[in-house]
Amino acid sequence: MRLILLGPPNAGKGTQAKQMVEELKVPQISTGDIFRKNIKEGTPLGVKAKNYLDEGLLVPDELVVQIVNDRLDQDDCRNGFLLDGFPRTVAQAKALDSYLEKNNLNLDLVLNIHVEKDTLIKRAIGRRVCKSCGATYHIDFQPVQIDGICDSCGGNVVQRDDDKKETAEKRIQVYMDETQPLIEYYQSKSLLKTINGEQEISQVTDDIMKEVKENFQ
Numbered sequence: 001m002r003l004i005l006l007g008p009p010n011a012g013k014g015t016q017a018k019q020m021v022e023e024l025k026v027p028q029i030s031t032g033d034i035f036r037k038n039i040k041e042g043t044p045l046g047v048k049a050k051n052y053l054d055e056g057l058l059v060p061d062e063l064v065v066q067i068v069n070d071r072l073d074q075d076d077c078r079n080g081f082l083l084d085g086f087p088r089t090v091a092q093a094k095a096l097d098s099y100l101e102k103n104n105l106n107l108d109l110v111l112n113i114h115v116e117k118d119t120l121i122k123r124a125i126g127r128r129v130c131k132s133c134g135a136t137y138h139i140d141f142q143p144v145q146i147d148g149i150c151d152s153c154g155g156n157v158v159q160r161d162d163d164k165k166e167t168a169e170k171r172i173q174v175y176m177d178e179t180q181p182l183i184e185y186y187q188s189k190s191l192l193k194t195i196n197g198e199q200e201i202s203q204v205t206d207d208i209m210k211e212v213k214e215n216f217q
């Protein structure tokens with residue numbers, strides 16, 4: 001099963017991906033997580049990517065495509081994958097198409113999580129992430145049990161720099177300019193299903209799983 005989670009920043013892609021991988025038994029591939037890990041570890045990729053993340057801009061396509069292709073080549077992707085945050089430009093989508101074609105694979109479904117801008121800003125400002133394991137929380141909608149401490153690993157829970165209001169708004173603008181065209185791109189391939197991402201987390205998951213089942217069985 002090869003799926004893409006499409007949607008603006010803070011729509012809930014990562015949150016839903018975590019639920020989905022448990023049921024679908026395919027790996028979640030989050031380009032944002034890959035970049036943050038490399039930045040934390042100070043790798044050459046991290047050094048190249050850091051400024052773009054800080055500014056809320058997209059990392060150049062060549063860099064992103066290469067890391068995704070390498071990731072998709074790994075054994076655990078043989079039975080499928082769930083892409084979270086990739087592709088984000090038409091050029092990335094075309095690069096993914098040629099990777100799949102070369103490997104005789106096809107995409108099964110693109111889930112477009114739709115959320116209005118006001119909600120996205122609220123989700124960004126309240127989002128907190130664990131510095132150690134990357135788990136995601138929200139101060140109002142998905143709070144930790146003990147203030148500042150990750151429920152699952154005990155690490156420190158902090159706000160991402162790019163979730164401050166100004167950068168969050170910038171990222172939404174970048175999404176509208178560069179990523180939104182993918183809705184039409186995948187619609188024209190009859191792969192797109194739109195999900196109402198304004199609902200409660202569990203309801204969004206139910207709607208997603210319903211689409212997945214309808215398209216696979």
Ligand code: ADP
Pocket residue numbers: 007008009010011012013014015016123124126127128136137138139141142197198199200201202204
């Ligand atoms: P994305 O991966 O699309 O950027 P996340 O999954 O990190 O988004 O979610 C953004 C923030 O919104 C997080 O703080 C998360 O806890 C919260 N969130 C996610 N889905 C919902 C929802 N359906 N209702 C309320 N808050 C949500």
Ligand code: ADP
Pocket residue numbers: 008009010013031032033035052053054056057058059060064084085086087088092162171
């Ligand atoms: P969100 O879902 O909240 O936008 P991500 O964690 O997916 O956040 O992405 C964080 C940042 O990582 C982006 O603002 C961008 O700088 C970079 N990034 C992630 N994925 C891509 C991609 N496919 N193409 C270009 N840049 C990316």
Ligand code: ZN
Pocket residue numbers: 130131132133134135150151152153154155
């Ligand atoms: Zn943690």
